Amino acid sequence: MTEPVTTTKTPAPVAPEAVVRIDGLSKSFDGRLVLDDVRLEVGRGRIVSVIGQSGGGKTTLMRCVNLLERPDKGTVEVAGEVVHQGGRTACRDLARLRRTVGMVFQRFHLFPHLTAVENVVLAQRKAGIPEQEALERAVALLRRVKVAHRALAHPDQLSGGEQQRVAIARALALKPEVLLFDEPTSSLDPEATREVLSVMRELAADGMTMLLVTHELPFAREVADHVVFVDGGRIVEEGRPEDVLDSPAQARTREFLASYGTAS
Amino acid sequence: MKDIASGLFQVPWSDYRPDLLDALWRTVSYTAVSFVGAVALGLAVALLRLSRAWPARAVAAVYTEVFKNVPLLAIIFLTYFGLASAGLRLDVFTAGCLSLVVFYAAYLSEIFRSAISGVHAGQTEAGEALGLGRTGIFSHIVLPQALRQALPGTNTMLVDLLKSTSLLVTVSAAELMSEGRLITSATFRALEVYLVISAIYFALCYPLSQLLLLLERKVRAGVPLSPWRRRRMRAARALLASDLVVDADRKEATV
Numbered sequence: 433m434t435e436p437v438t439t440t441k442t443p444a445p446v447a448p449e450a451v452v453r454i455d456g457l458s459k460s461f462d463g464r465l466v467l468d469d470v471r472l473e474v475g476r477g478r479i480v481s482v483i484g485q486s487g488g489g490k491t492t493l494m495r496c497v498n499l500l501e502r503p504d505k506g507t508v509e510v511a512g513e514v515v516h517q518g519g520r521t522a523c524r525d526l527a528r529l530r531r532t533v534g535m536v537f538q539r540f541h542l543f544p545h546l547t548a549v550e551n552v553v554l555a556q557r558k559a560g561i562p563e564q565e566a567l568e569r570a571v572a573l574l575r576r577v578k579v580a581h582r583a584l585a586h587p588d589q590l591s592g593g594e595q596q597r598v599a600i601a602r603a604l605a606l607k608p609e610v611l612l613f614d615e616p617t618s619s620l621d622p623e624a625t626r627e628v629l630s631v632m633r634e635l636a637a638d639g640m641t642m643l644l645v646t647h648e649l650p651f652a653r654e655v656a657d658h659v660v661f662v663d664g665g666r667i668v669e670e671g672r673p674e675d676v677l678d679s680p681a682q683a684r685t686r687e688f689l690a691s692y693g694t695a696s
Numbered sequence: 697m698k699d700i701a702s703g704l705f706q707v708p709w710s711d712y713r714p715d716l717l718d719a720l721w722r723t724v725s726y727t728a729v730s731f732v733g734a735v736a737l738g739l740a741v742a743l744l745r746l747s748r749a750w751p752a753r754a755v756a757a758v759y760t761e762v763f764k765n766v767p768l769l770a771i772i773f774l775t776y777f778g779l780a781s782a783g784l785r786l787d788v789f790t791a792g793c794l795s796l797v798v799f800y801a802a803y804l805s806e807i808f809r810s811a812i813s814g815v816h817a818g819q820t821e822a823g824e825a826l827g828l829g830r831t832g833i834f835s836h837i838v839l840p841q842a843l844r845q846a847l848p849g850t851n852t853m854l855v856d857l858l859k860s861t862s863l864l865v866t867v868s869a870a871e872l873m874s875e876g877r878l879i880t881s882a883t884f885r886a887l888e889v890y891l892v893i894s895a896i897y898f899a900l901c902y903p904l905s906q907l908l909l910l911l912e913r914k915v916r917a918g919v920p921l922s923p924w925r926r927r928r929m930r931a932a933r934a935l936l937a938s939d940l941v942v943d944a945d946r947k948e949a950t951v
Contacts, residue, residue: 500821500825527829529827530824530825530827535825539818541819541822554836558828558836567931568935570932571932571936580936581939583939
């Protein structure tokens with residue numbers, strides 16, 4: 433592999449407090465290096481968008497934050513606590529870590545045997561929140577993502593956009609400090625994509641910290657504070673959205689953006 | 697027609713009513729106890745077959761294959777006569793239930809295994825991402841979905857088990873078939889007696905299978921069956937009253 437070139441044309445302002453800090457992270461699957469010496473920081477209230485081709489390591493990078501994947505090397509720090517270091521999990525309470533980090537999946541992964549409202553209640557009850565309080569919070573969150581009128585429906589009775597909005601409510605239920613979005617609109621039609629992006633836009637406006645893997649480059653440009661282009665398991669280029677997306681410094685970034693028809 | 701009926705039915709059935717009711721109760725008891733045992737053992741074997749440890753998988757696989765490929769009647773004889781000759785004398789109820797449990801657990805374990813492994817891996821991941829532990833994920837996410845998948849096969853097994861209790865006639869288990877044999881030897885009216893015994897089995901099995909079909913339909917439709925889930929849905933409905941009215945209005949406007 434060639435020496436990585438990490439270019440920051442205009443350095444993003446350093447956030448006073450990092451909710452997620454990743455340093456020197458590497459991960460292989462069956463001897464194939466998927467992430468190689470990656471460094472990433474998400475400051476409180478910031479939105480960091482990771483872009484890149486499929487298979488480039490974006491999703492693996494995100495899954496390393498809540499340790500759905502265990503990195504082989506490097507450090508992962510969440511909310512000031514080192515959770516994984518040098519190939520070993522340092523976090524003693526994995527459940528607490530995962531309650532600090534909400535995650536929204538590409539394919540929603542709602543629980544099909546439960547109604548929308550029960551999907552949002554389940555983790556709260558397991559975290560010891562009393563029934564009535566959990567229900568009230570679930571209803572409030574479903575209202576926030578504008579799907580409360582469908583709260584008693586099962587996932588298979590909901591449209592794709594509604595399912596993803598319920599999934600966002602579910603991820604918010606434990607009041608996480610950071611939300612991870614793994615290509616949240618990739619399985620949706622344009623109408624549903626608009627609905628979901630509108631909810632995410634509101635979360636961004638409310639100051640939610642987010643790490644977002646997306647192919648929605650116009651959305652990344654609009655809401656992200658920082659864009660990271662990952663290719664071949666390395667960060668090729670990162671910086672402010674207007675820098676990375678409109679006038680990228682690296683040839684590989686330009687090539688990638690050209691394939692999306694967004695390079696200026 | 698009346699003559700044919702009176703010619704066919706000559707056994708004084710009212711005299712046998714208490715014995716038949718007792719036999720019916722025994723058939724139901726054999727079925728209920730054996731089914732509960734077979735479900736518990738079948739689930740345990742299914743979990744062993746899905747275990748990461750190969751010795752556990754091997755033990756479970758051998759168990760399943762052995763009991764799936766040996767006739768139930770042979771298992772009944774082995775449990776009742778075989779074990780007795782080896783010094784372990786079980787009463788007929790225990791031996792009968794044990795035979796049915798080990799036989800049906802083998803089949804149920806296959807149904808449960810396929811249902812559990814059929815739950816999408818993303819479901820477990822979603823549970824992990826929400827901070828649920830292994831037990832929480834299994835009991836609240838995987839098992840309820842697997843049971844839904846396993847319900848049709850399990851229901852078929854229950855009806856089959858009820859009918860198979862009739863094989864216990866071979867060890868005089870005092871269930872319906874044994875009672876039929878006793879009445880036959882007293883009256884020499886084999887056709888009449890076994891027609892009535894068959895009718896009783898039908899009267900048990902048909903409503904049971906229809907009831908189970910109804911249950912399958914309700915579960916598939918997501919109807920909350922447990923009291924605590926019904927209570928939760930009532931509470932949610934109360935909180936959501938205004939939102940649901942909006943939805944109803946929206947639907948009406950579309951119509």
